[in-house]
Amino acid sequence: MSPREMYQQRRTTPAEAMRHVRDGDFIVVPTGVGEPPTLLTALSEQRMDFRDVKVGQILALRKYGYIDQATVDHVRHVAYFFGGATREGGQAGWVDFIPNYFSEIPDQIERGLMPADVVFSMASPMDDQGFFALSLGADYTMAAVAKARAVVLEVNPHVPFAYGNCRVHVSKVAALVESEEPVLEVGLPKIGVVQEAIGKYVADMIDDGSTLQIGYGGIPDAVVMQLAHKRDLGIHTEMIGDGILSLVESGAVTNRRKNYLPGKMIATFALGSGKLYRYMDRNPALEMHPVNYTNDPALAGMNDNLVAINATLQIDLLGQCGSESLGSAPFSGTGGQSDFVRAANRSKGGKAFIVLPSTAKGDTISRIVPVLSPGTHVTTSKNDVNYVVTEYGVAQLRGKSAKQRARELIGIAHPAFREELAAQAARIKLL
Numbered sequence: 552m553s554p555r556e557m558y559q560q561r562r563t564t565p566a567e568a569m570r571h572v573r574d575g576d577f578i579v580v581p582t583g584v585g586e587p588p589t590l591l592t593a594l595s596e597q598r599m600d601f602r603d604v605k606v607g608q609i610l611a612l613r614k615y616g617y618i619d620q621a622t623v624d625h626v627r628h629v630a631y632f633f634g635g636a637t638r639e640g641g642q643a644g645w646v647d648f649i650p651n652y653f654s655e656i657p658d659q660i661e662r663g664l665m666p667a668d669v670v671f672s673m674a675s676p677m678d679d680q681g682f683f684a685l686s687l688g689a690d691y692t693m694a695a696v697a698k699a700r701a702v703v704l705e706v707n708p709h710v711p712f713a714y715g716n717c718r719v720h721v722s723k724v725a726a727l728v729e730s731e732e733p734v735l736e737v738g739l740p741k742i743g744v745v746q747e748a749i750g751k752y753v754a755d756m757i758d759d760g761s762t763l764q765i766g767y768g769g770i771p772d773a774v775v776m777q778l779a780h781k782r783d784l785g786i787h788t789e790m791i792g793d794g795i796l797s798l799v800e801s802g803a804v805t806n807r808r809k810n811y812l813p814g815k816m817i818a819t820f821a822l823g824s825g826k827l828y829r830y831m832d833r834n835p836a837l838e839m840h841p842v843n844y845t846n847d848p849a850l851a852g853m854n855d856n857l858v859a860i861n862a863t864l865q866i867d868l869l870g871q872c873g874s875e876s877l878g879s880a881p882f883s884g885t886g887g888q889s890d891f892v893r894a895a896n897r898s899k900g901g902k903a904f905i906v907l908p909s910t911a912k913g914d915t916i917s918r919i920v921p922v923l924s925p926g927t928h929v930t931t932s933k934n935d936v937n938y939v940v941t942e943y944g945v946a947q948l949r950g951k952s953a954k955q956r957a958r959e960l961i962g963i964a965h966p967a968f969r970e971e972l973a974a975q976a977a978r979i980k981l982l
């Protein structure tokens with residue numbers, strides 16, 4: 552049978568596609584804009600017909616009908632990372648959570664530690680050889696495709712046909728539906744003066760020829776905006792967004808000096824504008840790969856001068872970063888933070904930056920604390936953390952003693968909290 556005939560055979564309606572889901576199944580959905588709106592809407596509409604179905608995803612972007620406390624016995628969301636659509640449910644306990652390093656999710660799926668019975672994913676149109684590109688989120692979805700009983704695709708002409716290991720052959724697909732609505736666009740976060748000041752400290756420490764990983768949140772984007780004048784930057788990252796595209800357009804990114812995959816940018820998921828998605832289409836300068844490849848600390852660390860920029864919510868005086876919860880209330884997830892901190896530590900000349908405003912809630916709370924709030928989920932450990940940056944400067948921690956770390960971190964805390972931090976550090980015998 553030709554690829555075109557296979558395509559026609561599998562083409563169906565969203566409601567019919569739901570027949571591939573069975574009670575007790577675990578459905579894997581890609582990161583962010585790789586989530587298929589037509590399929591997830593159909594699942595939401597039919598959710599009362601199912602029992603004990605779970606949907607697992609990093610960063611759900613839209614609050615579909617199935618993300619509903621009243622119907623969790625039918626279909627429940629399981630977050631690998633919380634975002635706006637799932638945070639409230641996570642904090643109330645009816646959205647479940649699987650802690651993970653992003654880089655290790657594919658391996659846990661392959662080993663059967665994380666379930667993957669069905670895949671629902673956005674996909675590009677099929678090429679003449681019968682391949683679709685899962686370019687918006689190759690992440691753990693490629694591992695789930697290999698493992699799943701049923702792969703169900705939402706084929707959309709706005710999904711780029713990107714290069715890299717993000718292709719699925721039509722023979723592997725159980726059903727497909729077609730949709731035409733533009734891929735969801737996600738704008739850059741608002742950047743204030745504090746974020747800009749932190750961005751400047753980091754940008755000043757990035758040398759021409761460095762390879763970058765840009766994390767998630769306002770400050771990583773503030774750094775990017777201050778790199779337009781740099782030369783010969785490379786990209787080896789988890790998320791490709793409009794910030795990176797702006798560096799390509801300014802001529803700052805050439806990928807010429809990368810030691811690993813020179814001449815190419817690599818990423819595992821995309822989050823940005825229609826312009827970004829169009830840029831990704833059949834562009835030999837970019838490859839989209841599974842996350843066990845992009846985020847493997849050993850592979851990423853093969854690039855000299857790898858710079859990783861990631862945000863945290865709170866840090867203690869030893870340097871333990873609580874980047875993903877506020878006390879015991881989950882806020883986001885580990886994502887690729889620890890992967891890239893370790894990658895930058897391995898890289899010759901590499902620099903791992905953890906960035907945070909010194910305070911929260913109108914300067915009433917110091918985000919640098921003697922001990923983390925009870926219940927905080929530690930994201931980057933004291934053994935991995937290196938450069939920490941606030942609007943008051945840069946603390947370098949790796950190789951430093953506990954006392955030196957406490958002094959360095961108090962030095963970049965908001966001045967109004969420094970005295971109290973020093974007194975508390977003395978009380979817990981850190982100073």
Ligand code: COA
Nearest residue numbers: 766767768769861862863864865874883885886887888911
């Ligand atoms: N106490 C109380 N509230 C706090 C706080 C603290 N210590 N730290 C932050 N907050 C509040 C902020 O005031 C803000 O609230 P607001 O929206 O009402 O102003 C909110 O928490 C978010 O803080 P902010 O600093 O604006 O976070 P951000 O938008 O820059 O995002 C995360 C940071 C959550 C994305 C980041 O910490 C994270 O998830 N890191 C782990 C994952 C990661 O790094 N992945 C990288 C690879 S993609």
